[in-house]
Amino acid sequence: MNQEDYAPEDAYEAGAGTGEDAEATRREAGEAESSRASRGWWDRNADEYQNEHGAFLGDDRFVWGPEGLDEADAALLGPADSLKDKDVLEIGAGAAQCSRWLAARGARPVALDLSHRQLQHALRIGDDVPLVEADAGRLPFRDASFDLACSAYGAVPFVADPVNVMREVHRVLRPGGRWVFSVTHPIRWAFPDEPGPEGLSIAASYFDRTPYVEQDEQGRAVYVEHHRTLGDRVRDVVAGGFRLVDLVEPEWPEWNTQEWGGWSPLRGNLIPGTAIFVCERD
Numbered sequence: 001m002n003q004e005d006y007a008p009e010d011a012y013e014a015g016a017g018t019g020e021d022a023e024a025t026r027r028e029a030g031e032a033e034s035s036r037a038s039r040g041w042w043d044r045n046a047d048e049y050q051n052e053h054g055a056f057l058g059d060d061r062f063v064w065g066p067e068g069l070d071e072a073d074a075a076l077l078g079p080a081d082s083l084k085d086k087d088v089l090e091i092g093a094g095a096a097q098c099s100r101w102l103a104a105r106g107a108r109p110v111a112l113d114l115s116h117r118q119l120q121h122a123l124r125i126g127d128d129v130p131l132v133e134a135d136a137g138r139l140p141f142r143d144a145s146f147d148l149a150c151s152a153y154g155a156v157p158f159v160a161d162p163v164n165v166m167r168e169v170h171r172v173l174r175p176g177g178r179w180v181f182s183v184t185h186p187i188r189w190a191f192p193d194e195p196g197p198e199g200l201s202i203a204a205s206y207f208d209r210t211p212y213v214e215q216d217e218q219g220r221a222v223y224v225e226h227h228r229t230l231g232d233r234v235r236d237v238v239a240g241g242f243r244l245v246d247l248v249e250p251e252w253p254e255w256n257t258q259e260w261g262g263w264s265p266l267r268g269n270l271i272p273g274t275a276i277f278v279c280e281r282d
Helices: 031-057 097-104 116-125 162-172 186-190 230-239
Strands: 023-026 087-091 108-113 131-133 146-152 173-184 212-215 221-225 243-248 274-280
Touching (some): 031 221, 108 116, 173 186
Parallel strands (some): 146 173
């Protein structure tokens, strides 16, 4: 079995591929290398991603993952009528679709992303949300600047030091603030990233935390995704100073017939694809 068979779920992407010359492997990748690879990958692939998935994401829809769980229904940040006048930080915002949904409910969102090209797509859709280009591990905000923080498959799966991100989010949240983020469900790392029956057989150890890396001919990482077990994610949340109040594993709805990378109705009806962590800052 080759390395490509061990590819993770590509973190809610159109696919992690960077071209035919990219070599897929499992190896260590530090914070600087991971950040550099993520910025480059998203700048190169933002156009394709938005073209392929923009209709599903909408211009002002808040969806937590490929299953299609809407914040309008889930209310993981709180009831919609409680969002008015709340300062909200969206991390890994992409084209800021979630932030626009929040703004329409009277919140004051700020959309942050590492990728300049993703934020250009946000401007293409509209200029009604403040945009910030920055790394999630070094948030350029004062302490206690926000009431809420959220991330739909943004930043957390791609960083080498997730506890640092948790601590940064904790720092910029006000006491009582809520932090909600979604990632690929950790169990998916044990299965091939295939939407069909071949994606239902275990192909790797769930406990292997070695990052998935795509690298160029010089061995430089062009895409990096980090694996944490479910227990690891819980410990990261706690180490970051948060209290975990809920862990949501969305079930695949009947209305969603699309395939998105390794996500599909077949797999979604049998194993979870997304994990959503609902955390609070005491």
